Amino acid sequence: EAGVAQSPRYKIIEKRQSVAFWCNPISGHATLYWYQQILGQGPKLLIQFQNNGVVDDSQLPKDRFSAERLKGVDSTLKIQPAKLEDSAVYLCASSPLPNTIYFGEGSWLTVV
Amino acid sequence: AQSVTQLGSHVSVSEGALVLLRCNYSSSVPPYLFWYVQYPNQGLQLLLKYTSAATLVKGINGFEAEFKKSETSFHLTKPSAHMSDAAEYFCAVSDSQAGTALIFGKGTTLSVSS
Numbered sequence: 001e002a003g004v005a006q007s008p009r010y011k012i013i014e015k016r017q018s019v020a021f022w023c024n025p026i027s028g029h030a031t032l033y034w035y036q037q038i039l040g041q042g043p044k045l046l047i048q049f050q051n052n053g054v055v056d057d058s059q060l061p062k063d064r065f066s067a068e069r070l071k072g073v074d075s076t077l078k079i080q081p082a083k084l085e086d087s088a089v090y091l092c093a094s095s096p097l098p099n100t101i102y103f104g105e106g107s108w109l110t111v112v
Numbered sequence: 113a114q115s116v117t118q119l120g121s122h123v124s125v126s127e128g129a130l131v132l133l134r135c136n137y138s139s140s141v142p143p144y145l146f147w148y149v150q151y152p153n154q155g156l157q158l159l160l161k162y163t164s165a166a167t168l169v170k171g172i173n174g175f176e177a178e179f180k181k182s183e184t185s186f187h188l189t190k191p192s193a194h195m196s197d198a199a200e201y202f203c204a205v206s207d208s209q210a211g212t213a214l215i216f217g218k219g220t221t222l223s224v225s226s
Contacts, residue, residue, distance in 0.1 A: 004155075033213055042202050042216030043156070056213060091155060099144045099163060099206055101214060105155040 002026065004104035006092050012110045018080035021107040025073070025094030031055075033101070034067055034077050035091040043091055049075065082111045114139045116203045118217035126225050131175075131190040133220050135203030138184065145186040146204040146214060147177055156202065162186060173197070198224045 005024040013019050025032050030051050035043035046065065048055040051072035060067065064083070069075040079086055089106040119134040137143055144163050148156040160171025167179040177188045186203060200221050204214040 040218075042204075042218045043214075044216070045213045048213050093156075099146075099161065101158075103148075103156040105153075108153075 004092055004094050004102055006104040006107050010108045015111050016081040021077045021090050023075045023092030029094035029096045031095040032075050033093040037089040084111050087111045114205045114215050116205050116217040118203050118220050122221045124223040125193045128192050131193045133188040133201050135186045136184050137205045141207055144206045147188050148202045150200040193224045195224050
């Protein structure tokens with residue numbers, strides 16, 4: 001079974017530029033999550049989707065971050081404009097059932 | 113609100129020694145508890161999870177954890193450390209009733225020396 005796919009794996013951008021990350025969850029998984037993991041910290045939830053609806057986006061900085069999950073499958077996370085403090089690993093995860101969560105390998109963002 | 117606290121940001125052991133990584137949780141509802149491992153430049157891999165069945169949970173790679181409600185703890189152990197166990201370990205909690213997203217601790221880096 002294929003895992004959670006993310007791209008790009010690595011991205012370096014200048015501050016104030018924009019960036020987009022893509023996630024393809026495991027087939028059939030209704031729930032999709034985006035987490036932000038800053039170096040030396042645990043992952044922090046940014047947004048949770050159930051199919052194509054948002055369940056929780058309370059910690060998403062909506063002035064610069066946006067996410068969508070069209071058709072309830074793939075998802076895109078966008079940052080515009082990026083700040084230095086956005087340097088982190090962005091982890092996508094999917095889940096077929098509550099509390100059974102599979103993570104992708106992450107997209108590493110460096111903002112310079 | 114739920115939270116987890118991992119005691120000790122860095123633990124060092126010798127190869128063959130006992131591994132003990134500490135995690136305490138706070139939850140107003142029965143929790144589900146998890147341990148994940150992260151190797152350099154990789155995503156998170158589930159080691160084990162507690163979902164209100166047996167309090168002693170066995171996971172992959174010889175790890176196990178015991179849920180102790182009276183101590184609000186879910187410590188991770190392994191009898192004998194291997195060099196390959198060197199990684200970052202994260203404890204996480206979720207609301208068993210609502211199926212909410214995981215809330216992670218800050219992580220513990222495990223170093224294993226020969």
